[in-house]
Structure formats: structure tokens, C-alpha cells
Amino acid sequence: MSVAVIESLLADSLAQIAADIDAAFDALLPVPDDARDRLVEAMRYATIGGGKRVRPLLLSATAAMYGVDRNAAVRAGAAIEAIHVYSLIHDDLPCMDDDALRHGKPTLHVAFDEATAVLAGDALHDFAFEVLADPATSADPFVRIELVRTLGGASGLSGMAGGQMMDLVAENSEFDLPTVTRLQQLKTGALLGGAIEMGAILGHVPLEGRTHLRGYARDIGLAFQIADDLIDHEGDASVAGKAVGKDAVAGKATFVSLLGPDRARDQAKMLVEQAVSHLASHGSEADVLRALARYIVERDH
Numbered sequence: 001m002s003v004a005v006i007e008s009l010l011a012d013s014l015a016q017i018a019a020d021i022d023a024a025f026d027a028l029l030p031v032p033d034d035a036r037d038r039l040v041e042a043m044r045y046a047t048i049g050g051g052k053r054v055r056p057l058l059l060s061a062t063a064a065m066y067g068v069d070r071n072a073a074v075r076a077g078a079a080i081e082a083i084h085v086y087s088l089i090h091d092d093l094p095c096m097d098d099d100a101l102r103h104g105k106p107t108l109h110v111a112f113d114e115a116t117a118v119l120a121g122d123a124l125h126d127f128a129f130e131v132l133a134d135p136a137t138s139a140d141p142f143v144r145i146e147l148v149r150t151l152g153g154a155s156g157l158s159g160m161a162g163g164q165m166m167d168l169v170a171e172n173s174e175f176d177l178p179t180v181t182r183l184q185q186l187k188t189g190a191l192l193g194g195a196i197e198m199g200a201i202l203g204h205v206p207l208e209g210r211t212h213l214r215g216y217a218r219d220i221g222l223a224f225q226i227a228d229d230l231i232d233h234e235g236d237a238s239v240a241g242k243a244v245g246k247d248a249v250a251g252k253a254t255f256v257s258l259l260g261p262d263r264a265r266d267q268a269k270m271l272v273e274q275a276v277s278h279l280a281s282h283g284s285e286a287d288v289l290r291a292l293a294r295y296i297v298e299r300d301h
Helices: 003-028 037-047 054-065 070-091 114-133 141-155 160-170 177-202 211-234 246-250 255-259 261-277 284-298
Strands: none
Touching (some): 003 054, 003 284, 037 070, 037 114, 054 070, 054 177, 054 211, 054 284, 070 114, 070 141, 114 141, 141 160, 141 177, 160 177, 177 211, 177 255, 211 261, 211 284, 255 261, 261 284
């Protein structure tokens, strides 16, 4: 398959998953006719019409390799995206990163208020597990509980939240490369890996059959964060849709500060090639995952 065809495939896949996830949030988050309406409007503001939808695409592309029903994959994709969005809402708060811009529009606490932003994040966290526990996502209760367990692990102490705590500590610490790698494996990589794992769970892939997918997830997770560090280091805020240069101001150790931009970029490319090699046992059904790996290091936002 040519580069042009693969790029077209990825563009179509990103557009389709974005439309599907928006439609899922629209259907699953109707605005109630009572005093909760502001909360749901805030949740919809944060979830509909923004973001790259990388995690839902990883999940749905993995699920598609194993013949999973598209509706089930989209529902699970909406759940993991809800976790991702809640984390961004809280990350943007004044008590955390204090950001005013996200996806090119005012952050939730700026558009609404801080209290509503906290509640919207909390509600999206709970919403994710409600969706996964619903038989509409899978008729198999064992699949549903494994989805819940996987997303809980990827987003909690041993995943995203633990990595975020390490990131806060990093502002007043001197982290070396192994520590920064561990931080990012938790903060960024765990949820990306969780998306791939959840796609495999929906496809009834046994644990021993997921080893290569976990290798792929590990490598793209680190590559994704290196790309983020490069965007923060040398990106354009108007293109990135968020503030840049924050890590240097905060004095945080990053892949770029520890390796330098050139070595960091080379490392990201090596990780992507390694990630793609993990998919060698698959044919064209894995082309979206291959293209997504390469997109991760080439993106500018």
C-alpha cells in the first residue's frame, strides 16, 4: 500500500471516528430539563467537536482487526475518551496547569466556571464506567468487567492519575531519563495502551495473544509523549490549539530537555518503527494502526 493511500486511510479513519464519537456523546448526554442542565451542557462542551480522538481510534482499529461490532467499539471509545476529556478538564484548572485554551477554544473553567468544571470532570469519569457496564456495550458480562478493570487501571493510581502526580512533583525535582520515562508511561502511555487492550478485550483476544499489541502500545505511548514535548518546545500555539513553552517555564525535565530536540525526534522515529514491527503478524487489517503510529510523530498539534 502506497504512502498516499495509507495517509488517505488514516484521514478517513480519523474523520469517521470523530463523527462517531461526537454522535455517541450527543446521544448519551441529552440535556435534562432541570437544574442539572448547566452540568450536562458543560460536559457536552468539553466532549463534542474537539480533540484528535486518538484513543477511540486505537480502540476501534484494534477491535476491527478481530471483527468486533462497530457500535460496541464506538461505545467503548466514547468511554475512554470521556476519561481523557475529564483529565484535560482537571488538568486545565488553576490548581493544576491553569490553562485558558484547549483545542483552540476557551477551557471549560473559563467558558463556564471552576466549580462546574470540577463537577463536569467528575461526571465524565463516572459516565465512562456507566457506558462500559451497560449491556449495550457488550452482552458478555465477563467482557464488560474486564473493560471496566482495564480502564480503571489505566486511569488511576497505576496509570494516568499516578503519572499526573509525578508530573506535579517534577516541577520541584530533578528527574533523570528513566524517571521521566516512567512518568510518561503512566501519564500518557497507560491510557493509550488501555485503548488497545480494550479493543482486544472486545475481540475476545486471550491475554497471551495480546503481547504484540502491548509492545505496540508501549512504543507509541512514548513516541506520543516525545512528540508532545517537541510541540511544547518548538510548536506554534495557534496550530497546537493550546499554550506552548510551558515545560521550560515550569523547569520540568522532559524528553526534549534531557535528550535535546534532535535526539528526541530520532528516538520517537525509532519507537514508531519498533511499534510497527510488532504488527508484522497482521496483514492489511492493521494498516490503520501502522498509519496512526507514524501520524503520532508527524503531527503538529
